[in-house]
Amino acid sequence: MARILSGIQPSGQLHLGNYCGAVAQWVELQREHDCFIFVASYHALTTSESALELAARTRQIAIDLIALGIDPVRTCLYRQHDVPEVCELSWLLACVCPMSLADKGVSYKDKVAKGFDANLGLYTYPILQAADILAPRAEIVPVGRDQIQHIEIARDLAERFNRRWGEVFVVPRYRLAEAAEVLPGIDGQKMSKSYGNTIDPFADERTLRKRIMAIKSDSTPLDQPKDPESDPTFRIFRAVAGRDDPRTRELEAKYRQPPPGGFGYGHAKQALFELLLERFAAARRRREELLADPAEVERILAAGAARARSIAAATVAQARRACGLL
Numbered sequence: 001m002a003r004i005l006s007g008i009q010p011s012g013q014l015h016l017g018n019y020c021g022a023v024a025q026w027v028e029l030q031r032e033h034d035c036f037i038f039v040a041s042y043h044a045l046t047t048s049e050s051a052l053e054l055a056a057r058t059r060q061i062a063i064d065l066i067a068l069g070i071d072p073v074r075t076c077l078y079r080q081h082d083v084p085e086v087c088e089l090s091w092l093l094a095c096v097c098p099m100s101l102a103d104k105g106v107s108y109k110d111k112v113a114k115g116f117d118a119n120l121g122l123y124t125y126p127i128l129q130a131a132d133i134l135a136p137r138a139e140i141v142p143v144g145r146d147q148i149q150h151i152e153i154a155r156d157l158a159e160r161f162n163r164r165w166g167e168v169f170v171v172p173r174y175r176l177a178e179a180a181e182v183l184p185g186i187d188g189q190k191m192s193k194s195y196g197n198t199i200d201p202f203a204d205e206r207t208l209r210k211r212i213m214a215i216k217s218d219s220t221p222l223d224q225p226k227d228p229e230s231d232p233t234f235r236i237f238r239a240v241a242g243r244d245d246p247r248t249r250e251l252e253a254k255y256r257q258p259p260p261g262g263f264g265y266g267h268a269k270q271a272l273f274e275l276l277l278e279r280f281a282a283a284r285r286r287r288e289e290l291l292a293d294p295a296e297v298e299r300i301l302a303a304g305a306a307r308a309r310s311i312a313a314a315t316v317a318q319a320r321r322a323c324g325l326l
Contacts, residue, residue: 004029005036005138007080007129010057014064015198016276017183017191020239025070025142035075036136036308037065042080042128043209046121062301064202067287068258068280072300080132082305085312090124090131092319096160097127106149110180128227130154133310134169165322169316183239184232186215199236202278202287212273217265226265228255233268240272240279249273 008018008027009318029035041058058079067189070077080086105126110117126149133141133154141151151174158169182190185197192198215233220226228234234255241248251271254263290297320326 001138002032002139003034003036004140004142005038005133005136005172006042006142007038007040007132008065009040010054010061011044011047012057012193013198013200013202014061014068015191015193015200016236016240017185017198019068019201020183021144022142023065023068023070026065026075026184027099029142030071030074033140036138037070037075037077038083038132038308039065039078040080043125046119046125053308059297063287063290063297066290066300067202067283068299069283072304076304076307077137077300077307078304079301082301082309083135083312085309085316086131086135087127087317088164089135089319090128092316092323093130093134093157093161094124094127096164097157101153101156102127102151105153106146126150130157131171134158135315136308137170137311138172139170140175141172145176148174148176148295161319161322165319168319168322181239184235186211186232188216188232190216199276201276202284205277207208208276209273212269212276213266215265215269215272218266222264223259223261225258225261226255226263228252230267231255231268233265233272237268237272237275241275243284247271 006022012022026035026037039058039061044058045056062077062079066072067076072285081141102123102242105123107125108118108123129150130153133151134157141154143151151172155171155173158171162169162171179317183194185191186199187197188196189195189197200208203211214231215236217231217233218226228251234251237246237251251268254261257263
């Protein structure tokens, strides 16, 4: 059993891209591993401008994760700011971080290139992320390809600290997310809040159906074969149901059937709507229960924070002793 850590920023409502790209994998991993999942509230401060919105989003993300299957008994779920030890640890790591390494941070460079008013918090983002990983002594960090650099920086900082002050940190390794396909949004681009093209699995039925029916499709006539690989509706269906699910194979066959077929994109969208209602029925019910019981949500987050803090405090104490802060 390995200790696995991952986090998610409270940047808005969770959507199908979050679920297929990360949350579904976390739900599977918690069955066999010691998992730590945190809501990255400190990281969100690099872009947040509303205290009330940040607090509400942080809480909502936690509720959605539990509803989608993150089991607080199996997984240590917590808010990042409830484990302030990571801030002290980030300073200790910053003191072994060469400027040349920090300068390589892709997140900061991308923001600057796009003309954003990037702040020092964004510049030091990878160092705090390294502290998030090293504090609970995580061994494996599941990531997408765009996050590999951050894990490599965390490894580099752990090794630099260990070489200078002695063996304190577990050197983590990354685990690439199994989903190789980028989930498309309703406009065919990558599903992302920044594009406004997401699908919310918790939306009410009328809103959800309207959103699905708005998915972009081409003008292939109803009675003609269609290419499922080029259609966002099919790709979303496959990502949610699974490649080997009989329903996926059946839907693909309907796309490809020769004339005189009668299967159109509207039929595919209706199939996706029914799939989402079925797949997320239990999650939708659980979410309503959690929204009605804020004390239970706080109990879960407090318990997760207590466990994460106990491990982080021990790690920081060891790091302090190693570098002479007795």
